[in-house]
Amino acid sequence: MSEGIVGAGRTLGRYELLVPIAEGGMASVWAARMKGQRGFQKIVAIKQMKPELTDDPNFETMFLDEASLVSRLRHPNLAEILDLGEEDDVLYQVMEFVDGEPLNRLLRQSRGGIPVPLAVRIVKEASAGLHMAHELRDEDGNLVNLVHRDVSLQNILVTYDGVTKVIDFGVAKAMSNLQKTNVGQVKGKVPYMSPEQAVGEPLDRRTDIFALGIVLFQLITGKHPFRGDTDLETIMRICSKDPVAPPSTHNKLVPPELDKLVQKALAKDRSARFATMSEMQRALEVVLPASQQASAEDLGRFMQQHLGDRGEKRRQSIQEAGRALDQAAALSGGPKTIPPPISSRGRMQTLPPSARVHQDNVATVADFPGAASRSALAAPPAPSARSLGLDVSTP
Known part of the structure; x- marks a missing residue:
């Protein structure tokens, strides 16, 4: 070479x-x-x-x-x-x-979380993009069952015009007609792994829903729901049967309906999560009153102010x-x-x-x-x- x-x-x-x-x-x-x-x-x-x-x-x-x-x-x-x-x-x-900039940089600059309406808009747009990826089909019209497997703050960008972009499908896999990851082989960032991902089980789109739930929790609280002092401790918390504490524990401005939405996305049993990103997106669209929802212009102004x-x-x-x-x-x-x-x-x-x-x-x-x-x-x-x-x- x-x-x-x-x-x-x-x-x-x-x-x-x-x-x-x-x-x-x-x-x-x-x-x-x-x-x-x-x-x-x-x-x-x-x-x-x-x-x-x-x-x-x-x-x-x-x-x-x-x-x-x-x-x-x-x-x-x-x-x-x-x-x-x-x-x-x-x-x-x-x-x-x-x-634009990755969410981890935006979160660092905003110090302690970003306004709830902006966080909801960001995650709503990310869920729309990921749903399209999950629905990718082959030439015969069959789902290829694409899973990103590395949804995280680092892999979601927000532009200075207020548009959200999911990036870096470097460890994504389709379960048909592409190279397959062996069961038991773990890829992705430890803090954003789902319980099934952490133990090397077969994955589906609900793994990305769990990771996006972690992102949403971080954006509205400034804290990680499972972070431990070591990767092992983080994995143990992710795999624990204990449900995640509601985000309002850390941010009193989080409404009850958003608490429920985040906890559903972060259900340890994947069958209890949203079935699709589209379902999560629809829930995000109505979780706040229309008068409280943020526009792309609102998000763009926030980006300009901080970065x-x-x-x-x-x-x-x-x-x-x-x-x-x-x-x-x-x-x-x-x-x-x-x-x-x-x-x-x-x-x-x-x-x-x-x-x-x-x-x-x-x-x-x-x-x-x-x-x-x-x-x-x-x-x-x-x-x-x-x-x-x-x-x-x-x-």
């Missing part, structure tokens, strides 16, 4: 990498520029599998399965995969660029990185000059002053678990990701 190479200005097909969005042990995600005929441009996200993992058939299978599944999903509350490619034997996905500066800095860094590449191309006298890339070991080749790039550190994020090689690249006159406040760490 040849060593995969990624860096600012690197071209993957018709996509130019601009600035890093997130990086972790399995993959790195970059904002990129898609270029077409007659000056057409579009900002997308590129998710590239780490080159050191390409020889592992399990990781490659997960990456390809995600692309195969999500490319067939079309819903305003799901982030789309637009393309799949391979460069230097390293796979990459081209995804919709979502101008607007961060979003603006990211947009600015993307624009400046694009201008820097254009300037380097103009100075070279050719249609474009791509700066020499950074290797996966982080070594930088020598560049002429007009197109020099600088390394900076980017923190790892929970979306991609594990240790990460840290490098952020930007070509002058664009400042570095760190100097622009492009901190991609999550709690």
